[in-house]
Amino acid sequence: MIENRCVVLAQRPQGRPRVSDFKVETRPVPELEDGQLLCKNRFISLDAGFRNWMDEGSGDNVLPAMPLGEPVMGLTLSEVLQSTHADFAKGDILMARFAWEEYTVTNAGDFISPIKDVRYPLNYYLGVLGDTGLSAYFGLTDFGNIQPGDTVLVSAAAGAVGSIAGQIAKIYGARTVGISHGPDKCGRLIRELGYDAAIDRSGADLDQAIAQACPDGIDVYFDNVGGPMLQAVLAHINEEANILLCGSVATYNSTEQVPGPNNLFQLTTKHAHMHGFMTHLNLARYEETRATMAAWITEGRLVIHEHRLQGIDNVGQAFCDLFEGVNFGKTIVEL
Amino acid sequence: MIENRCVVLAQRPQGRPRVSDFKVETRPVPELEDGQLLCKNRFISLDAGFRNWMDEGSGDNVLPAMPLGEPVMGLTLSEVLQSTHADFAKGDILMARFAWEEYTVTNAGDFISPIKDVRYPLNYYLGVLGDTGLSAYFGLTDFGNIQPGDTVLVSAAAGAVGSIAGQIAKIYGARTVGISHGPDKCGRLIRELGYDAAIDRSGADLDQAIAQACPDGIDVYFDNVGGPMLQAVLAHINEEANILLCGSVATYNSTEQVPGPNNLFQLTTKHAHMHGFMTHLNLARYEETRATMAAWITEGRLVIHEHRLQGIDNVGQAFCDLFEGVNFGKTIVEL
Numbered sequence: 001m002i003e004n005r006c007v008v009l010a011q012r013p014q015g016r017p018r019v020s021d022f023k024v025e026t027r028p029v030p031e032l033e034d035g036q037l038l039c040k041n042r043f044i045s046l047d048a049g050f051r052n053w054m055d056e057g058s059g060d061n062v063l064p065a066m067p068l069g070e071p072v073m074g075l076t077l078s079e080v081l082q083s084t085h086a087d088f089a090k091g092d093i094l095m096a097r098f099a100w101e102e103y104t105v106t107n108a109g110d111f112i113s114p115i116k117d118v119r120y121p122l123n124y125y126l127g128v129l130g131d132t133g134l135s136a137y138f139g140l141t142d143f144g145n146i147q148p149g150d151t152v153l154v155s156a157a158a159g160a161v162g163s164i165a166g167q168i169a170k171i172y173g174a175r176t177v178g179i180s181h182g183p184d185k186c187g188r189l190i191r192e193l194g195y196d197a198a199i200d201r202s203g204a205d206l207d208q209a210i211a212q213a214c215p216d217g218i219d220v221y222f223d224n225v226g227g228p229m230l231q232a233v234l235a236h237i238n239e240e241a242n243i244l245l246c247g248s249v250a251t252y253n254s255t256e257q258v259p260g261p262n263n264l265f266q267l268t269t270k271h272a273h274m275h276g277f278m279t280h281l282n283l284a285r286y287e288e289t290r291a292t293m294a295a296w297i298t299e300g301r302l303v304i305h306e307h308r309l310q311g312i313d314n315v316g317q318a319f320c321d322l323f324e325g326v327n328f329g330k331t332i333v334e335l
Numbered sequence: 336m337i338e339n340r341c342v343v344l345a346q347r348p349q350g351r352p353r354v355s356d357f358k359v360e361t362r363p364v365p366e367l368e369d370g371q372l373l374c375k376n377r378f379i380s381l382d383a384g385f386r387n388w389m390d391e392g393s394g395d396n397v398l399p400a401m402p403l404g405e406p407v408m409g410l411t412l413s414e415v416l417q418s419t420h421a422d423f424a425k426g427d428i429l430m431a432r433f434a435w436e437e438y439t440v441t442n443a444g445d446f447i448s449p450i451k452d453v454r455y456p457l458n459y460y461l462g463v464l465g466d467t468g469l470s471a472y473f474g475l476t477d478f479g480n481i482q483p484g485d486t487v488l489v490s491a492a493a494g495a496v497g498s499i500a501g502q503i504a505k506i507y508g509a510r511t512v513g514i515s516h517g518p519d520k521c522g523r524l525i526r527e528l529g530y531d532a533a534i535d536r537s538g539a540d541l542d543q544a545i546a547q548a549c550p551d552g553i554d555v556y557f558d559n560v561g562g563p564m565l566q567a568v569l570a571h572i573n574e575e576a577n578i579l580l581c582g583s584v585a586t587y588n589s590t591e592q593v594p595g596p597n598n599l600f601q602l603t604t605k606h607a608h609m610h611g612f613m614t615h616l617n618l619a620r621y622e623e624t625r626a627t628m629a630a631w632i633t634e635g636r637l638v639i640h641e642h643r644l645q646g647i648d649n650v651g652q653a654f655c656d657l658f659e660g661v662n663f664g665k666t667i668v669e670l
Binding site for chain 2: 027060061062226230231239245246247248251257258259260261262263264265266267269270271272273274275276277278281
């Protein structure tokens with residue numbers, strides 16, 4: 001019998017998650033029944049959005065609330081070790097909504113996306129060619145309506161999604177402005193991710209910083225953070241602006257409700273639009289989009305940054321890192 | 336020399352406007368210079384949105400802040416009495432952004448929309464076939480994506496825009512739910528405007544009332560009020576919902592900033608959209624749209640309600656009525 005080390009939700013995080021909210025336990029892997037898969041999870045993707053479902057009663061149309069004492073739900077890049085399911089065979093590579101554990105036994109439901117033809121390094125399938133990179137692509141492509149010379153502002157600009165969004169916006173001909181935390185990361189935005197300008201959100205006057213970095217206003221805002229930043233940005237949008245609501249890291253950890261922007265009426269007077277989107281609904285377009293983005297990587301137009309940790313013992317830490325601004329690029333754990 | 340009675344902004348309203356914020360003054364009408372028009376304002380349209388520009392420093396891309404002691408800006412239906420302008424002749428009928436006054440002398444700038452062929456009663460051109468009715472039409476038609484059986488929720492459902500929006504949504508095959516104030520108006524929503532259900536916003540539990548009136552969730556929200564209602568509605572939107580931000584009467588009068596919805600992330604998880612729009616940008620489509628809507632009126636599918644007062648002395652009162660929930664349908668003053 002295989003021993004499976006998993007990261008369980010030891011206690012519900014109060015505000016920002018801490019390493020002690022998670023605990024590694026060893027559990028046996030059950031024998032396969034008919035129509036099941038046994039998978040080895042090769043990489044675990046860490047995504048701030050999953051913080052949403054760690055609270056009591058937080059279940060919604062996307063996921064149920066995570067149960068205490070059970071392995072934490074996440075995204076993995078997994079390899080099929082054994083299959084009694086007609087659609088899968090040993091050696092298949094899957095992008096899956098599996099838990100933070102070394103092995104997963106599953107009935108192969110909706111949240112498994114097989115990677116038919118593995119052409120790229122495995123880690124790419126959780127990052128630039130996975131849900132995070134594809135979120136950047138689908139958001140900007142489907143709802144950005146970027147015209148050459150447009151100003152595209154990206155929050156959490158050094159994060160997994162933001163680091164790709166800024167580069168894609170640039171490929172689409174935009175002038176790109178990134179928001180991050182601290183002079184070091186802001187410098188790296190410009191030097192390593194090609195942003196035309198950077199805004200340090202730890203600075204004193206956010207409004208003035210936005211005005212200065214976006215002298216022609218904002219045509220597209222790729223929003224990974226929500227919260228007060230969204231309000232500050234709304235004051236500077238242009239007519240027909242598109243605001244892409246990808247993530248809301250400013251609110252995931254809040255123990256109280258964070259008030260929304262008090263200037264939403266800007267959308268009316270600027271006849272602008274706000275779009276929510278969920279990347280996994282575009283599964284049918286993943287392969288084609290991966291080819292497009294892989295070509296950009298090959299041409300050197302899209303560079304990849306990764307914050308990689310090793311081993312199941314470090315998954316909790318890697319998740320907490322997301323909220324401490326430690327990462328530059330995609331956060332991933334290799335098992 | 337003609338004497339012109341005008342309503343000036345006597346003081347800036349604090350919160351909800353009061354009749355004493357406005358004062359009728361008599362001013363001489365100047366002689367026409369070259370390239371000017373003298374118009375008789377036949378009807379004045381009262382629109383809550385103009386409250387926005389009565390505050391100090393409230394100017395934006397739509398209008399400058401209204402100066403104290405000067406005639407209040409508004410929308411009028413006006414007749415050309417005299418013209419030294421090549422494009423206009425005596426007898427022309429204009430929909431215009433003129434002030435609250437009996438006569439207007441103007442250089443004929445951007446905010447005049449001549450009504451080439453007057454086919455309908457004049458008052459229609461400020462109501463159902465004017466900016467308010469056309470706002471309902473353009474919002475729902477351009478951004479509603481209404482499918483038969485969809486639930487369309489309308490706030491300020493008895494107002495100038497809402498009373499038309501509910502009926503158009505019905506014509507488009509929706510199940511319509513209106514929000515208004517008090518059992519009397521809610522009853523009229525159903526009996527006189529054809530709403531399938533009504534929500535009394537003065538009731539105790541708004542969340543429960545919405546859930547009860549919209550058991551299948553909300554596909555389209557035509558928002559005339561903004562504020563806390565928007566937050567309550569967001570909790571009940573369906574996937575791919577469209578929220579049409581037409582007006583924000585809940586915030587126009589606020590002396591402090593009204594916090595925005597704390598659950599905007601609903602747009603992301605429901606991959607839903609929020610659209611701001613400004614009707615006057617669609618001027619080129621007005622004539623064609625008027626014909627469509629006039630046909631609905633003729634067929635009895637679109638009924639018109641009007642809150643009409645008489646004379647320049649009652650313009651201030653008519654404006655204040657908008658915020659007291661006195662009106663049912665379009666508020667208008669006949670001069």
